[in-house]
Amino acid sequence: MPAAPEPLTGDVFDSHCHLDIMVGNRQASSGDPVAQAAQAAEASVERIVEEARAVGVTRLITIGYDLASSRWNTDVARIHPDVYAGVAIHPNEAHAATPEVLAEIEELAGEPQVRAVGETGLDYYRDWASKDDQHASFRAHIEIAKRTGKALVIHDREAHDDVLRVLADQGAPDAVVFHSFSGDAEMAKKCADAGYFMSFSGPVTYKNAGYLREAAEVAPKELILVETDAPYLPPVPHRGKPNAPYLIPLVVRCLAEVKGMDPGELAAAIRANGETVFGAW
Numbered sequence: 001m002p003a004a005p006e007p008l009t010g011d012v013f014d015s016h017c018h019l020d021i022m023v024g025n026r027q028a029s030s031g032d033p034v035a036q037a038a039q040a041a042e043a044s045v046e047r048i049v050e051e052a053r054a055v056g057v058t059r060l061i062t063i064g065y066d067l068a069s070s071r072w073n074t075d076v077a078r079i080h081p082d083v084y085a086g087v088a089i090h091p092n093e094a095h096a097a098t099p100e101v102l103a104e105i106e107e108l109a110g111e112p113q114v115r116a117v118g119e120t121g122l123d124y125y126r127d128w129a130s131k132d133d134q135h136a137s138f139r140a141h142i143e144i145a146k147r148t149g150k151a152l153v154i155h156d157r158e159a160h161d162d163v164l165r166v167l168a169d170q171g172a173p174d175a176v177v178f179h180s181f182s183g184d185a186e187m188a189k190k191c192a193d194a195g196y197f198m199s200f201s202g203p204v205t206y207k208n209a210g211y212l213r214e215a216a217e218v219a220p221k222e223l224i225l226v227e228t229d230a231p232y233l234p235p236v237p238h239r240g241k242p243n244a245p246y247l248i249p250l251v252v253r254c255l256a257e258v259k260g261m262d263p264g265e266l267a268a269a270i271r272a273n274g275e276t277v278f279g280a281w
């Protein structure tokens with residue numbers, strides 16, 4: 001694992017990680033075995049939380065991508081006070097978003113420790129699910145977020161225009177987050193105009209991703225969040241290694257430099273944004 005970065009002066013949180021994948025419970029099955037898997041993983045989750053806390057990352061949101069991960073996240077967040085959950089069917093799995101599955105997602109989304117309906121959205125990079133299925137699932141998740149009053153966490157891969165169009169057409173929930181924001185400055189302006197939050201991740205630190213730093217420059221600090229998408233997308237200088245929430249300070253420092261802000265001051269703004277989006281901790 002990469003070495004821990006210098007701690008932040010203020011505390012901040014990770015708006016998007018996948019604890020189940022990090023602790024190897026990706027194959028968690030349905031029903032009670034999921035709760036058991038969550039219990040068994042508690043030791044590893046505890047370590048991830050402690051390592052994050054040591055550098056000023058005091059809360060994590062573990063995000064769902066299928067029914068099993070959504071159940072697992074809900075169970076872990078019930079056990080662990082510093083962990084909150086997101087629940088959804090990923091656009092790559094949109095064919096699995098049957099009415100029964102969506103009904104269970106909505107039931108989970110109603111639990112108090114579940115703070116996000118995500119990740120949902122559109123992925124035109126992969127064709128694992130048809131566009132029709134992806135659009136239907138995205139629209140259904142938008143409605144679940146509105147009915148439950150939870151934040152909508154969006155996966156937008158090479159689908160910026162359609163994601164914005166569907167949100168406008170369907171009517172966006174109060175809190176919308178573009179996870180691992182991948183747009184340029186022009187897209188950031190559109191999101192800012194609509195009041196959508198932009199969650200920046202490891203790629204903003206990549207040498208060849210100047211467009212992301214331009215986007216971050218445009219994004220108002222009132223609409224910025226940070227995330228790892230751990231175990232994916234590690235920031236520089238740890239590309240090729242597994243990512244973890246304790247690496248968030250590297251993303252915060254990069255963003256602070258881009259915005260000409262003190263990292264502690266930016267962390268405080270991000271923490272306040274987190275409470276606006278996900279509710280009081």
Ligand SMILES: [Zn+2]
Pocket residue numbers: 016017018063119229
């Ligand atoms: Zn993710």
